[in-house]
Amino acid sequence: MPAILSFLPGFAAAYAILVVAAASPGPAVAMLLGIATGQGRAPALVASAGIATGSVLLNLGTLAGVGLILAQAAWAMAVLRVIGGAYLLWLAWGAFRKAMRPPSITVAPVAARGASRHFLAGFLLQVTNPKAIVFWIAIASVGATTGGGAGVIALFVAGAFAISFACHGAWALVLSSGPIRRGYAVARRWIEAGLGAFFTVAAVRLAV
Helix, strand or coil: CHHHHCCHHHHHHHHHHHHHHCCCCCHHHHHHHHHHHHHCHHHHHHHHHHHHHHHHHHHHHHHHHHHHHHHHCCCHHHHHHHHHHHHHHHHHHHHHHHHHCCCCCCCCCCCCCCHHHHHHHHHHHHHCCHHHHHHHHHHHCCCCCCCCCHHHHHHHHHHHHHHHHHHHHHHHHHCCCHHHHHHHHHHHHHHHHHHHHHHHHHHHHHHC
């Protein structure tokens, strides 16, 4: 247990970025809203599980890739931190732009289909999204599992799955309500400004 505790600060930093990034609706939320409003919240939760599973695959892939790179060149972590910091600054810029001109929350049309196809749709949406891949590289550059064994990595990945599922599932459940969606739209300017500030601070702390 003491060995695991030493990794908690890194876990907290990586998970904070993951949670805050999920606070800004994107294509996945549009798809989930389309499912929730057209076919019910249960199918939307199935799609959320598919998105979270896709996140696990990307998470494992980036962790393995970063580990391989670090095994070949110790200086690579500094490069990855710069890349991760640059991407977080890009997210900050996007959040500040949305704060200035808040976009509307769209509901993507989704055809009726079975649970397995909803899961697959969520999974494919996540693993084929280049932005999601770069995002997980930024998360890996935090070094939350550096020096840890399989147990540490498994714990980190399980936590990331739970956070991804909880965040996307919450969007599907909460924003499928019209009044709540309208209330969020009113407050979105301030929410996005807060996200931009967070990503800016996270980028600086990662790069220095």
